[in-house]
Amino acid sequence: xxxxxxxxxxxxxxxxxxxxxxxxxxxxxxxxxxxxxxxxxxxxxxxxxxxxxxxxxxxxxxxxxxxxxxxxxxxxxxxxxxxxxxxxxxxxxxxxxxxxxxxxxxxxxxxxxxxxxxxxxxxxxxxxxxxxxxxxxxxxxxxxxxxxxxxxxxxxxxxxxxxxxxxxxxxxxxxxxxxxxxxxxxxxxxxxxxxxxxxxxxxxxxxxxxxxxxxxxxxxxxxxxxxxxxxxxxxxxxxxxxxxxxxxxxxxxxxxxxxxxxxxxxxxxxxxxxxxxxxxxxxxxxxxxxxxxxxxxxxxxxxxxxxxxxxxxxxxxxxxxxxxxxxxxxxxxxxx
Numbered sequence: 605x606x607x608x609x610x611x612x613x614x615x616x617x618x619x620x621x622x623x624x625x626x627x628x629x630x631x632x633x634x635x636x637x638x639x640x641x642x643x644x645x646x647x648x649x650x651x652x653x654x655x656x657x658x659x660x661x662x663x664x665x666x667x668x669x670x671x672x673x674x675x676x677x678x679x680x681x682x683x684x685x686x687x688x689x690x691x692x693x694x695x696x697x698x699x700x701x702x703x704x705x706x707x708x709x710x711x712x713x714x715x716x717x718x719x720x721x722x723x724x725x726x727x728x729x730x731x732x733x734x735x736x737x738x739x740x741x742x743x744x745x746x747x748x749x750x751x752x753x754x755x756x757x758x759x760x761x762x763x764x765x766x767x768x769x770x771x772x773x774x775x776x777x778x779x780x781x782x783x784x785x786x787x788x789x790x791x792x793x794x795x796x797x798x799x800x801x802x803x804x805x806x807x808x809x810x811x812x813x814x815x816x817x818x819x820x821x822x823x824x825x826x827x828x829x830x831x832x833x834x835x836x837x838x839x840x841x842x843x844x845x846x847x848x849x850x851x852x853x854x855x856x857x858x859x860x861x862x863x864x865x866x867x868x869x870x871x872x873x874x875x876x877x878x879x880x881x882x883x884x885x886x887x888x889x890x891x892x893x894x895x896x897x898x899x900x901x902x903x904x905x906x907x908x909x910x911x912x913x914x915x916x917x918x919x920x921x922x923x924x925x926x927x928x929x930x931x932x933x934x935x936x937x938x939x940x
Contacts, residue, residue: 609695612796612812615702618789627657627724628707628789632697633715637669639830642751644678646719651682657724660684661715662701665691695805699797702789710789716830717783723826727786730820734766738817739810741785742826749832756825757784764822771814772870775857776877778807784827785810791817803846804853811857815864847889847906851913854882876914883914887922894930903930 618624629647633640640661647659659679663671665688675685686704688697701712709731713719723742730740746754757779760767773779795812798805813819857878861871890906893899907926910919 608693608802609699609797609799612799613699615699615789615792615797617793618706622706625654625656625658625707626709626728627652628705628710629657629659629713630701630705630710631659631661631713631715632664632694632701633661633666633671634664634691634694634697635666635668636715637666637671637674639716639718639749640671640674641678642718643713643715644675644683646721646723647713648679648682649721650719650724652724654682658684658705658707660686660701660704662697662704663687664694664697665689694802695798702792702797705789708789709786710792711786712782714782716832717781718828718830719783720826720828722824726822726824726826730764730822731786731788733764734818734820736818737766737788737820738791739785739787739813740820740822741780742822742824744781744784744827744829745825747828747830749830751828751830754831757781759823760821762823765820766818767821770819771811771861771864772866772874774807774814774819775811775861775874777881778804778810780806780810781827781829782806783829787813800856801849801852803849808853808856808860811860815860847886847909850882850885851909854878876916879914880916880919883910883916883919884922886910886913887919887926891926891929900930 631640631643631647636643644659644661651657651659659682661671661675661683663686672685672687675683679685686700688700692700698712702710709728711724711727727740727742731737734740743757743759745756748754760773760779767773791813795816798809800808858875861874864871886906886909890903890910893906894903907923911923913919
């Protein structure tokens with residue numbers, strides 16, 4: 605696998621003279637053959653035609669199926685296909701998606717997610733109404749591997765608008781999924797692509813965009829993010845591998861906040877809230893890891909990390925409750 609980029613990879617402009625559709629729907633795919641039909645189906649049902657929309661699957665050398673004939677069958681000549689010569693990892697695959705995108709608006713739609721009817725019309729209208737926006741996003745639902753609804757993202761506002769103080773809000777915690785956000789290609793050209801870590805890289809990107817551009821929003825739920833055991837985020841979250849990347853991500857986000865043109869008091873508040881979020885996430889990892897592995901040493905490591913991150917009273921309350929639960933769980937497991 606290719607090494608993780610340590611700085612934002614450049615996204616060069618589209619060469620002069622090439623056709624520029626309004627949309628590029630780029631579908632990074634890796635071992636998601638069972639979900640790809642739904643992802644493509646949602647896009648093709650809203651397809652305005654090749655003059656206005658590029659649709660392309662970028663396959664990171666999947667091993668679960670031969671995606672090319674599947675894309676050919678599902679797309680009926682409408683969907684492009686590009687396969688990496690070897691597995692390059694999610695960040696390099698996203699980089700390929702951005703470089704191959706020719707549209708003015710870029711939607712990175714993971715091969716296991718899906719959009720609801722009206723997604724592209726509504727998102728396009730946001731850029732028409734708010735042309736100063738570098739990106740726009742909607743609410744999304746979370747679904748499981750069978751497409752069953754779990755929950756929705758919370759409201760950020762009750763109408764379509766450009767969000768106020770969005771940099772401070774997005775810096776506190778991750779609020780946006782790939783499936784729900786559209787970014788102007790020229791923004792990626794200016795700021796570069798995803799980098800640094802294979803978990804949390806999207807949060808850093810949304811903060812980076814919010815630092816330099818207004819961000820538009822609609823409260824409509826027009827996208828669905830699929831949570832399943834084989835996804836990168838699920839695998840890293842359940843194994844505990846995600847936490848070091850989250851810490852690295854938050855360090856990068858702190859740098860964005862520190863360099864932003866904002867009052868120092870607001871910067872400090874945003875950074876403290878971000879540390880609190882990471883600390884609470886560390887405690888949730890500790891609980892899950894112990895339930896799965898009974899590795900008390902690893903669980904306590906995450907608890908200590910939480911206390912180092914934030915001295916907020918809520919962290920201490922959660923630590924006490926968690927220690928009681930772990931003690932009870934250890935007692936129950938002893939008698940199994």
